Amino acid sequence: MEYYHFLLSLSLIFLTYLICNTIFKSKSDDQPKKLPPGSFGFPIVGEAFAFVNQDHEKFIRDRMKKYSSKIFKTNLLGDPVVVLCGTSGHKFIASNELQLFQAWRVQSMQKLFRSSMNQDKSSSSSSKSLSSTAIPRQTETQITRAPGFLRTDAVVHYVGTMDSLVQHHLERHWVGKEIVDVLRESQLLFLTLASKFFMGLEEQARIEKLSGLMHTIMLSLDVIPLNVPGTAFYNGMKAANEAKKELQFFIKEKQTAMANGTEMSDILSFMITKPDPSTCRCMEASDAAEKIMGLLSAAINSPANGISFIMKYLGERPEVFEKVRNEQLEIASIKKDGEALNWEDIQKMKYSWNVALEVMRLRPPVQGFFREASTEFTYEGYTIPKGWKVYWTVCTTNKNPECFTKPEEFDPTRYEREAPPAYTNVPFGSGPRTCAGKDYARLQILTFLHHVVKRFKWQVVNSNCKVLGGTNPVPFEGVYIRLQSSSA
Numbered sequence: 001m002e003y004y005h006f007l008l009s010l011s012l013i014f015l016t017y018l019i020c021n022t023i024f025k026s027k028s029d030d031q032p033k034k035l036p037p038g039s040f041g042f043p044i045v046g047e048a049f050a051f052v053n054q055d056h057e058k059f060i061r062d063r064m065k066k067y068s069s070k071i072f073k074t075n076l077l078g079d080p081v082v083v084l085c086g087t088s089g090h091k092f093i094a095s096n097e098l099q100l101f102q103a104w105r106v107q108s109m110q111k112l113f114r115s116s117m118n119q120d121k122s123s124s125s126s127s128k129s130l131s132s133t134a135i136p137r138q139t140e141t142q143i144t145r146a147p148g149f150l151r152t153d154a155v156v157h158y159v160g161t162m163d164s165l166v167q168h169h170l171e172r173h174w175v176g177k178e179i180v181d182v183l184r185e186s187q188l189l190f191l192t193l194a195s196k197f198f199m200g201l202e203e204q205a206r207i208e209k210l211s212g213l214m215h216t217i218m219l220s221l222d223v224i225p226l227n228v229p230g231t232a233f234y235n236g237m238k239a240a241n242e243a244k245k246e247l248q249f250f251i252k253e254k255q256t257a258m259a260n261g262t263e264m265s266d267i268l269s270f271m272i273t274k275p276d277p278s279t280c281r282c283m284e285a286s287d288a289a290e291k292i293m294g295l296l297s298a299a300i301n302s303p304a305n306g307i308s309f310i311m312k313y314l315g316e317r318p319e320v321f322e323k324v325r326n327e328q329l330e331i332a333s334i335k336k337d338g339e340a341l342n343w344e345d346i347q348k349m350k351y352s353w354n355v356a357l358e359v360m361r362l363r364p365p366v367q368g369f370f371r372e373a374s375t376e377f378t379y380e381g382y383t384i385p386k387g388w389k390v391y392w393t394v395c396t397t398n399k400n401p402e403c404f405t406k407p408e409e410f411d412p413t414r415y416e417r418e419a420p421p422a423y424t425n426v427p428f429g430s431g432p433r434t435c436a437g438k439d440y441a442r443l444q445i446l447t448f449l450h451h452v453v454k455r456f457k458w459q460v461v462n463s464n465c466k467v468l469g470g471t472n473p474v475p476f477e478g479v480y481i482r483l484q485s486s487s488a
Helices: 002-030 048-053 056-066 086-095 107-118 121-126 140-145 152-173 182-199 204-218 232-259 267-273 285-316 318-333 343-347 350-362 438-455
Strands: 071-076 079-084 101-103 179-181 368-373 377-379 382-384 389-393 456-460 480-485
Touching: 048 071, 056 071, 079 086, 086 389, 107 232, 107 285, 152 182, 152 343, 152 438, 179 182, 182 204, 182 267, 182 285, 182 438, 204 232, 204 285, 232 267, 232 285, 267 285, 285 318, 285 350, 285 438, 285 456, 285 480, 318 350, 318 438, 343 438, 350 438, 438 456
Parallel strands: 079 389
Antiparallel strands: 071 079, 101 368, 179 480, 368 389, 377 382, 456 480
């Protein structure tokens, strides 16, 4: 059905494509450039369907083998994209972030988080599926960094509360169940934590409703954005609109409470009370809802993908599970009854974190990142024109034998012997755009692991769970486990 709708849309934009393509060729012919090797694929669609639907590692490696192991070009529905491969590609981007690149997101993400409430449903017929505008410097990341909400010294103070919330979640949603979908339950848990720390929202009914909506949105982050019934993007847009309405209503409640003298110090309160220096005006509720949705997405999507596969690997490897459990029991043994974890306890969870790092190497929670060339530059002897999109993906290093010995093997002890080579296993990115919430993400993963391995053992029900293609590898069918209690 999605494919049929998309074919219909092609006829409406084909003439525009031909005109733009003719203009582009006439301009490029004036000044021939040595462009990277590769193929732009079919007219208009380029290689977008293969990029979104094919196994991501296969898509990349097939082209590396055919064109170059260092660089190749492709096209994603009208947007020329150059893929920089390996550690050298990542290092080049990370070292030149602020000089040559600006952040960029695919159009599906832009529509879901920025303007879906005002989208004309008919616009899908004339829009590119994977294109978008570049993201300005004043991003959600900068907003969270400005008052230091996610700096290490701030995250330290979240440990006790997070410990309590994780235990409450397990008691309510895991205890007494035979089968658990780790993906859905971890999404709910991480949204509960983000709602508390980012928004000051603790009403569980609201959080559970938002969790269902966010799950639908997560499945539409990296798809062809055809806003017609029956498509994943249509469902995602409906969920995004409803979620934004819920968030706007909550924001107005916060504004009323603060106007009546209630003091609040979460990220959302900062957003709606801190005037923009350029306009001297506070953020509108609609804008704040869009930005906080972006933050919630970042706080739950990758961590939920990550913990789903961590639980899967632990369930399939009893010897690794026992080592993680023994480490956590040793930490628990020096705690008083009812005493919460603290920051020092988190630092002791070295083997558990090495397991997490190894899982994220083999099953990355995000496959890569896009940038846009803010100026023309040269790389490996090839010219990358201004405005071209630049992509780097973890699969060019995570399983590269030049970076990791026996890369297909699951071996958490490799990090005990030596740190990962620079620009290789980077689940939180690197350079100026390193994830601002990396310490927060590490804290919530380890806090969850501490309590879940103490209370349960499990078997994986669907070891061959299917995963979305593209850059957002969600195990969309869920990761189901069969629980059994594990007395300490």
